[in-house]
Amino acid sequence: MRRLLIAIALLIALSQAQAQIVETRDNYRDWGWDDVMVAENEFISLAVVPQAAGRILEYNLGDVPSLWINPDLFGKSYSNHDRVKVDEWRNFGGYRLVPLPITDCSINRQGDKAQRWPPPVVIGDAPYWAAIEENPEGQKEIVVRSGIQNLPVPQYDYQNKAYLLPESIDEQLQYERSLYIEPASSRVLMTHRLTNRGIAPVERGLMFSSQHVSESGPDQKDGENYVAYVPFDDEHLLPDGQPYEIMGDAESRWRYVHRNRRQLDKETPADVEAYYNDGNNWNGEVAPGVFEVEYEYDLMSGFHIVSSQSWLCYVNKTNNTAFVKWFEPYDDALTYEYGINASIFCSGMETGYLETEVLTPIYTLQPGEFFEYKENHGAAKIAATPVLEVNPTGVITDRLTYEGQQISGAYGVFVQGMAELRALDAKGKVKQTIALGAVDPLHAFVLAQGTEISSKARTLQLWVVQADGSEWLLDDLTL
Structure with missing residues (x-):
């Protein structure tokens, strides 16, 4: 997929x-x-x-x-x-x-x-x-x-x-x-x-x-x-x-x-x-x-x-x-x-x-x-203000959170691509990848999704993957 x-x-x-x-x-x-x-x-x-x-x-x-x-x-x-x-x-x-x-x-x-x-x-x-x-x-x-x-x-x-x-x-x-x-x-x-x-x-x-x-x-x-x-x-x-x-x-x-x-x-x-x-x-x-x-x-x-x-x-x-x-x-x-x-x-x-x-x-x-x-x-x-952080991928207005199997966050992105969430274990190995759909600069990216994350996950990373294979880290969360 x-x-x-x-x-x-x-x-x-x-x-x-x-x-x-x-x-x-x-x-x-x-x-x-x-x-x-x-x-x-x-x-x-x-x-x-x-x-x-x-x-x-x-x-x-x-x-x-x-x-x-x-x-x-x-x-x-x-x-x-x-x-x-x-x-x-x-x-x-x-x-x-x-x-x-x-x-x-x-x-x-x-x-x-x-x-x-x-x-x-x-x-x-x-x-x-x-x-x-x-x-x-x-x-x-x-x-x-x-x-x-x-x-x-x-x-x-x-x-x-x-x-x-x-x-x-x-x-x-x-x-x-x-x-x-x-x-x-x-x-x-x-x-x-x-x-x-x-x-x-x-x-x-x-x-x-x-x-x-x-x-x-x-x-x-x-x-x-x-x-x-x-x-x-x-x-x-x-x-x-x-x-x-x-x-x-x-x-x-x-x-x-x-x-x-x-x-x-x-x-x-x-x-x-x-x-x-x-x-x-x-x-x-x-x-x-x-x-x-x-x-x-x-x-x-x-x-x-x-x-x-x-x-x-x-x-x-x-x-x-x-x-x-x-x-x-x-x-x-x-x-x-x-x-x-x-x-x-x-x-x-x-x-x-x-x-x-x-x-x-x-x-x-x-x-x-x-x-x-x-x-x-x-x-x-973006979906709202204030702006909390900026990086080369985009703007963060609500940081990545995971509570009660609910993932949330709000962003604006500078690049067009497919957003995905990666769950990494203590050694930094990807244990789970969750596709989140297409994103682009003309639309605010609001993440609100019920998902069960692997029990081995210690870090969540939010990425935007472009068509040419370029990968851009937008946000991360230590569990």
């Missing part, structure tokens, strides 16, 4: 693999850009726009988008000059990057290194070179590459109405990203590369940020339906010894709302109760070792944390769709800006969006050297 089920899955997977497409399209979705790089299969669609700084402006599971995109900038592209003012950020939306440290990419009036907003243009806003290539494993991948980013960049001095220009170019950086989507899955595999193109050593890293949808319709302001989850523990603390940090405070929130939303009065109790606080969206530890943040429109503030298991998960609760990123493990021996590898940001800009951000370590690069960083994305339908 197991062989028959796998054979059936093989036929399905072969038809889907034939439907996998990686190609260039003009005016994709009427966005107004030509030469948009598109990768899609039965489960996901992904679009990279070279003219919009190589940003990923679409990553959908079925018809559910994960990324916010700015319609005001459809079809636009900009030069690579870095003389830009604060209000001239080309915020296309989608998936973007910023060089780290953020705090020393420009100069101030004293000629010292300083932060500038908007971030450096060549690496963040200007058009990228792009191509569809074949990697050594035979997959078609989308490759994008920035121009050469000179640092420090100019900063506009509003008091003197002139740009503060650096006396010299201290650094030259170039960014490259390759990605491909896996057949019969929602998984997107990315490799980032930052190269020192200058003549002196540099200390640099990168931050990758996904700007997520945060309302179900125009002016709905239902941010409570759009949440992010991140794991934490007592072994991965911030430099001040705390497990996490809310970057804003009551005064900064009050100022933001007063300047950008509505006039407030500290003599009005209702105003003080509503807005003189850090924000109402930091929902705390909603499951052991898992923090939840929901989007709040009247806020411009971030959340710093070490993702102890190196994953972040964004969920659209209106349709129970999870979009996940998992990345290289946190390394205590390396240096990270702010001491973190992850952050979550509530942005009130434009229509508002929730950001999930991954921070690489800061590497020392000699002239001509580069570092590479692996980051993977997956998407799945």
Whole structure:
């Protein structure tokens, strides 16, 4: 029976693999850009726009988008000059990057290194070179590459109405990203590369940020339906010894709302109760070792944390769709800006969006050297929240249990295949295999089945077996 089920899955997977497409399209979705790089299969669609700084402006599971995109900038592209003012950020939306440290990419009036907003243009806003290539494993991948980013960049001095220009170019950086989507899955595999193109050593890293949808319709302001989850523990603390940090405070929130939303009065109790606080969206530890943040429109503030298991998960609760990123493990021996590898940001800009951000370590690069960083994305339908755990196979929202001959659990999966339960004895030998049926990213996988498990079993393992024979461990249970 197991062989028959796998054979059936093989036929399905072969038809889907034939439907996998990686190609260039003009005016994709009427966005107004030509030469948009598109990768899609039965489960996901992904679009990279070279003219919009190589940003990923679409990553959908079925018809559910994960990324916010700015319609005001459809079809636009900009030069690579870095003389830009604060209000001239080309915020296309989608998936973007910023060089780290953020705090020393420009100069101030004293000629010292300083932060500038908007971030450096060549690496963040200007058009990228792009191509569809074949990697050594035979997959078609989308490759994008920035121009050469000179640092420090100019900063506009509003008091003197002139740009503060650096006396010299201290650094030259170039960014490259390759990605491909896996057949019969929602998984997107990315490799980032930052190269020192200058003549002196540099200390640099990168931050990758996904700007997520945060309302179900125009002016709905239902941010409570759009949440992010991140794991934490007592072994991965911030430099001040705390497990996490809310970057804003009551005064900064009050100022933001007063300047950008509505006039407030500290003599009005209702105003003080509503807005003189850090924000109402930091929902705390909603499951052991898992923090939840929901989007709040009247806020411009971030959340710093070490993702102890190196994953972040964004969920659209209106349709129970999870979009996940998992990345290289946190390394205590390396240096990270702010001491973190992850952050979550509530942005009130434009229509508002929730950001999930991954921070690489800061590497020392000699002239001509580069570092590479692996980051993977997956998407799945889930039955409920909160998200308890993420692994390369899928999302766990209810862990595997076996009580009274009843097996239960709830998941979202990134790969299509046949689910099966394996009972292993004390020596790790499989004593029993139970077929559980077909699973895929477009359907939540809820396990509720009466089954008698072998008395010799000491461990239960939940696997997804793909048509090509690939096996993916989703969950396990020690009996």
